[in-house]
Amino acid sequence: MVAVRVKAELRMQPAYRLSRRKFLQAAMVAAAAAGSGIGCVAGRSPWRFLSVDEARTLAAICDQIIPPDEHPGAAWAGVVNYIDRQLCGPLRRLQNSYRLGLAAIDTSSRALYGANFVVLAEARQVELLGLMEQGRASSEAWKQISSSEFFALLVDQTMQGFYGDPRHGGNREGTSWKMLGMPYPPIRGRLHYDVNQRDVNQPVVNLPNVKKKDITQSQRTAPVSVANSKVK
Amino acid sequence: MALKHVNAVVVGAGAGGGIVAKELATAGLSVVLVERGKWYTAFDCRKDDLRNQRTTVLGNSFGPDEDRNPRVLVDEQGKEYVQKPSDGGYSNNAACVGGGTASYGAMAWRYMEKDFRMRSTYGSVAGSTLEDWPISYADLEPYYEKAEWEIGVSGDDGNNIFRSPRQRPLPMPPLPPNREYQVLKPAAQRLGLHPFDIPMLRNSVSYNGRAACMRCRWCVGFACEVDAKNGTQNTVIPAALASGNCELRSECIVKEILTDSQGRVKGVAYFDSESRLQEQTADLVVVSGSANESARLLLNSKSRLFPTGLGNRYDWVGRNLQGHAYTGAVGLFDFEVYDDLGPGAGIAICDFNHGNKGLTSGGMLANEFIRLPYQFVGWRAPGVPRWGRAHKEYMRQWYRRSIGVMGPVQEMPMFDSRVQVDPTVKDYWGIPVVRLSGHRHPNDLVVGKFLASKAEAWLKEAGAITTWTFLPGTGLSGGQHQAGTCRMGEDPQTSVVDKYCRVHDVDNLYVIDGSVHVTNGGFNPALTIMAIAYYASDNLVKLWKGTHGAA
Numbered sequence: 001m002v003a004v005r006v007k008a009e010l011r012m013q014p015a016y017r018l019s020r021r022k023f024l025q026a027a028m029v030a031a032a033a034a035g036s037g038i039g040c041v042a043g044r045s046p047w048r049f050l051s052v053d054e055a056r057t058l059a060a061i062c063d064q065i066i067p068p069d070e071h072p073g074a075a076w077a078g079v080v081n082y083i084d085r086q087l088c089g090p091l092r093r094l095q096n097s098y099r100l101g102l103a104a105i106d107t108s109s110r111a112l113y114g115a116n117f118v119v120l121a122e123a124r125q126v127e128l129l130g131l132m133e134q135g136r137a138s139s140e141a142w143k144q145i146s147s148s149e150f151f152a153l154l155v156d157q158t159m160q161g162f163y164g165d166p167r168h169g170g171n172r173e174g175t176s177w178k179m180l181g182m183p184y185p186p187i188r189g190r191l192h193y194d195v196n197q198r199d200v201n202q203p204v205v206n207l208p209n210v211k212k213k214d215i216t217q218s219q220r221t222a223p224v225s226v227a228n229s230k231v232k
Numbered sequence: 233m234a235l236k237h238v239n240a241v242v243v244g245a246g247a248g249g250g251i252v253a254k255e256l257a258t259a260g261l262s263v264v265l266v267e268r269g270k271w272y273t274a275f276d277c278r279k280d281d282l283r284n285q286r287t288t289v290l291g292n293s294f295g296p297d298e299d300r301n302p303r304v305l306v307d308e309q310g311k312e313y314v315q316k317p318s319d320g321g322y323s324n325n326a327a328c329v330g331g332g333t334a335s336y337g338a339m340a341w342r343y344m345e346k347d348f349r350m351r352s353t354y355g356s357v358a359g360s361t362l363e364d365w366p367i368s369y370a371d372l373e374p375y376y377e378k379a380e381w382e383i384g385v386s387g388d389d390g391n392n393i394f395r396s397p398r399q400r401p402l403p404m405p406p407l408p409p410n411r412e413y414q415v416l417k418p419a420a421q422r423l424g425l426h427p428f429d430i431p432m433l434r435n436s437v438s439y440n441g442r443a444a445c446m447r448c449r450w451c452v453g454f455a456c457e458v459d460a461k462n463g464t465q466n467t468v469i470p471a472a473l474a475s476g477n478c479e480l481r482s483e484c485i486v487k488e489i490l491t492d493s494q495g496r497v498k499g500v501a502y503f504d505s506e507s508r509l510q511e512q513t514a515d516l517v518v519v520s521g522s523a524n525e526s527a528r529l530l531l532n533s534k535s536r537l538f539p540t541g542l543g544n545r546y547d548w549v550g551r552n553l554q555g556h557a558y559t560g561a562v563g564l565f566d567f568e569v570y571d572d573l574g575p576g577a578g579i580a581i582c583d584f585n586h587g588n589k590g591l592t593s594g595g596m597l598a599n600e601f602i603r604l605p606y607q608f609v610g611w612r613a614p615g616v617p618r619w620g621r622a623h624k625e626y627m628r629q630w631y632r633r634s635i636g637v638m639g640p641v642q643e644m645p646m647f648d649s650r651v652q653v654d655p656t657v658k659d660y661w662g663i664p665v666v667r668l669s670g671h672r673h674p675n676d677l678v679v680g681k682f683l684a685s686k687a688e689a690w691l692k693e694a695g696a697i698t699t700w701t702f703l704p705g706t707g708l709s710g711g712q713h714q715a716g717t718c719r720m721g722e723d724p725q726t727s728v729v730d731k732y733c734r735v736h737d738v739d740n741l742y743v744i745d746g747s748v749h750v751t752n753g754g755f756n757p758a759l760t761i762m763a764i765a766y767y768a769s770d771n772l773v774k775l776w777k778g779t780h781g782a783a
Contacts, residue, residue: 017322065619071628090298091282091600126620132618153708155619159291163627164282168290180631182572 019175047080049087049095054102055080060118061105064125065158070174071179074162082161082170094153101150107141234511235317238262239776241514243529246760248745248765249377249520250464253328254471255476255769256518261776265472266502267351267482268525269295269328270463277413277457279450281604285326285712286453289606294335294455295327300660303524304499306669308706314657321557323668323710325522329482330465331714332522333485333758337452337601338433338461340385341755342376343761344396345369346586347642349678354592359578360644360673361552365750366722366731369396372763379762380431387431394582407436407445410573412599412635417563419694420581430598431461432581433758440467446701450604451575456467464510466761484510485661489533489741497542497741498646503661516740516754516772519747520765523714525555526747527651528666530718530728531733541775543718543728543735543743550651552716554752556640557704559670559680561688562611563635569609569619570632576602578679583640584686585754593642593679595754600636612637613698619665635696638685639702640713640753641680644673649708651717680704713757718747723735733768 030097045051051057062074087095089095109117120128131137135148161170163177171177174184238261242253245267254267272294283290291298296317304320305313315322325332332669346353348365378398379385386404389395406429409417416446420427435444435453445460459466472478483505490511492498499513519526524680527550531541543549580598590593603611608631612618616626684701691699721727724736729748735741746752746761753760 018243067626069621069624071624086290129619156289159609160282160606160620165280167280168282176605176627178630182605182631215375 025109028228033154047084050080050084050098050102050149054098056101056118058083058098059106059127060125061154063159064122064129065155066162072175073204074158076109076172077162077175078170078172079158079161082164083167092183097150098147099154100145101153104147104150108132108147110136110220111138111141144164150160235513237499237513237515238264239266239515239519241266241516241654242514242520243480243500244331244520244525244745245329245464245469245480245520246326246520246745247333247464247761248522248523249331249518250467250469250472250741251765252518252744252772253478253770254468254475254513254522255478255766255773257472257475261477261772261773263472263478264514265330265469266484266486266500267476267480267782268485268514269326269331269482269716271309271329271480271482272334272455273456274457274459277450277455279448279454279457281597281606285324285332287604288324291318292324292326293451296324297660298325299326301665302656302657303372303665304657304658304667305708306667319667321708323524323666323708323714324697325524325712326718327713328465329469329480329561330463333433333463334455334465334581335453336433336461336463336712336758337447337575337756338463339756340380340387340431340646340758340759341753342373342396342398342431342434342612343665343755343760344394344585344602345583345755345756347751347753348372348644350593353586357592357644357673357675359646360675361647361725362644363719363721363750365562366720366727367767373397373399373665375763375766376759378766383433383464383467383762384435385431385759386436386766388429389407391426392580392582393587394693404432404439405432407432407434407447407575407578409580410576411569411571412576413578415569415635415694416637416690417578421556422578422691422742423690423693425581425583425690426611427550428581428582429760430577432577434575435460436463440465445574446695447574449576449604452601458771467548471549477719482783483664485659486529487661487663489519489529489531491533491535491537491542491738493537495537495738497738505639507661516742518742519745520745522745523664523717523747524668524710526652526743526745527717528664530649531606532664532744542738542741545737546725548719548726548728550717551647551649551653552645552719553645553649553668553670553708553710553714554749555594555711555713556646556754556756557643557680557703557709557750558638559641559687559699559704560593560600560636560638561684561691561699562613563637563688563691563694564613564630564695564698565635565695567695568632569635572602574602576600581690584639584683588679588682591682592675593644594607594753595639595641595683596641596677597637597683597690600638603636605631608634613749614700634638635691635694637690638702639678639683639687640754641683643709643752644675645716645751646670646673668708668710670702671706672709674711677704677706695716701742713746715746715749715752715757718743719750720748732771733764742768742772743766 031077059075062079132147133150137147177184242249242265257263317324356604470492497517533542565615652667653664655668688699719727733744
């Protein structure tokens with residue numbers, strides 16, 4: 001299982017580096033060749049859990065939740081990758097919600113505007129998401145899952161993927177942290193120790209006082225684990 | 233396979249248990265310290281903003297294990313939910329060597345004199361089991377001091393005119409102020425308030441052989457990367473082990489406390505790290521598992537003489553579960569107030585802990601610990617949409633121009649806010665799990681609203697152009713500040729342990745952690761748990777007459 005997941009991640013790498021349009025094209029080719037994915041194993045989609053269509057829909061939704069402006073939006077930042085990856089990890093319990101919810105969005109979209117979500121004009125997409133947020137999207141499509149609850153989930157996880165640590169698969173190149181003026185990479189303490197020394201009356205503790213020796217010393221002597229070392 | 237008999241088994245290596253183990257071991261008792269979690273080091277800091285002890289959207293990083301340790305939450309409508317440790321209703325603190333002290337924010341508060349005499353100060357409160365402690369601030373004062381010096385506290389409460397009297401100053405000076413501090417301090421003074429430097433269990437200079445804080449933002453929820461944050465895992469527990477009298481067994485899950493035919497305890501049964509059942513006999517047992525797990529262990533220790541669990545003859549074990557109703561306000565400024573300097577929190581006021589006209593109780597107010605971008609997502613001003621272009625613009629505009637001032641309301645204990653053991657749900661080892669039920673007293677919300685208005689006024693005075701308040705909800709309290717479930721008292725019919733933390737009707741069984749708090753102060757409770765651990769251990773050692781003597 002682990003090996004499979006690693007493989008899936010490796011396969012993701014090239015796609016992650018492509019522009020969104022190129023990636024979608026590549027994904028569609030892959031999908032046409034292989035059909036839909038089955039989730040968290042070496043499936044036929046380039047994603048771990050999502051199908052190609054689901055990923056496209058999700059990317060469009062994410063880009064309305066955090067749209068590109070002078071800074072990149074959620075899709076460019078890899079939020080789809082974040083969600084797809086977590087759905088095969090700590091957020092596994094939400095797989096069904098995503099499967100049902102993403103299908104319901106397209107059902108809603110077709111009922112309201114006669115087309116799938118991804119091809120709608122931006123204003124229509126925003127309108128539909130607003131209806132979902134208020135629980136007013138067409139009730140036929142939302143029998144199995146609440147539209148407002150699913151929308152809350154989408155918002156929360158888009159925020160996590162966009163504003164959270166890049167290690168989890170989103171926030172590509174630390175883009176949101178750069179936008180907020182949070183230094184990236186976050187090598188805090190070493191870079192920032194001196195920025196607040198305007199008050200000359202305050203004692204200044206310089207970084208050199210944090211002796212390298214002290215740190216390595218404490219790390220070396222910190223016991224690693226003594227679980228049952230003497231029990232037997 | 234019989235394990236070698238020892239003088240004492242201490243269950244739980246957190247703020248309380250770590251200190252008890254060290255005090256007993258250095259006094260010459262043989263001690264086994266049993267901890268259900270792992271021993272993490274500075275290398276395990278992780279700096280992961282989505283997976284830590286405070287933000288658990290992708291799980292927690294300092295225990296307990298997500299899949300092996302469920303709890304059951306019963307909501308106010310009586311509906312049951314099985315909770316995982318990262319779920320909001322779980323009331324999690326941590327499960328690791330050091331307990332919550334490995335990943336806490338590390339505020340080091342002494343409770344005030346009135347905090348030990350709440351009933352005498354405010355009279356009885358309808359619907360609450362409000363009571364005085366059987367001990368006073370003066371009883372604990374020397375032990376507060378010991379905790380401050382042994383574990384290590386920096387700060388300066390000299391300007392806090394409301395503070396309880398202290399014999400000795402703090403061992404370390406405060407860290408230099410960050411920008412929030414510089415904005416908030418003159419504003420508080422203009423309002424006639426008394427701001428001061430928060431005492432913190434954090435090295436501002438090298439102390440106890442470890443480095444000073446390097447002022448990164450990763451404090452609350454994380455282990456310290458440079459080991460500058462002081463908990464029991466890097467102070468007293470290594471000292472206990474160095475004495476040669478203490479053995480730490482981590483990743484061991486205590487199933488029950490064993491009793492003999494005379495009604496005394498004789499040891500514990502536990503599952504070791506390979507899930508094998510072991511029996512460790514001892515002259516005395518100290519339970520230090522925190523309010524949820526200590527109560528659970530007592531309730532799960534049933535026998536012929538104790539059919540409803542140990543210490544539970546009068547049905548008080550698990551009751552009066554308290555935490556803190558957090559309340560406060562956020563202000564937006566038209567200039568940058570956020571400079572990324574950890575730990576973030578630095579300035580506090582105690583002007584509203586007591587003496588609030590017409591109100592019962594209160595709490596301190598302090599600026600918030602540093603926020604990471606995902607945490608700021610929820611700090612939306614009224615009217616700001618939660619998604620879309622406007623939300624992104626809001627994040628960009630205000631992330632570095634916002635200050636939060638928050639504080640813990642001293643809660644009114646509730647008899648029916650409680651820990652029980654669930655009749656059906658069991659953990660990985662087959663042990664019945666914690667079942668939580670109850671809600672907050674209405675007074676907590678009244679005081680919460682009052683404190684939030686004070687926080688808002690402070691921010692306005694500091695120049696905030698927009699402010700709004702965060703108010704506490706009515707749901708069950710607990711969580712990282714959990715306390716109260718094994719109340720300390722003189723009367724065995726209305727409390728669980730005596731004033732030395734000994735279970736009333738079992739003379740060699742102690743509960744030494746936040747469970748014994750009668751009331752939980754308007755402060756973070758860690759230093760008080762530590763002081764009580766020193767105080768109770770001191771008494772235990774004085775009474776100790778050797779193996780099989782009265783302990």
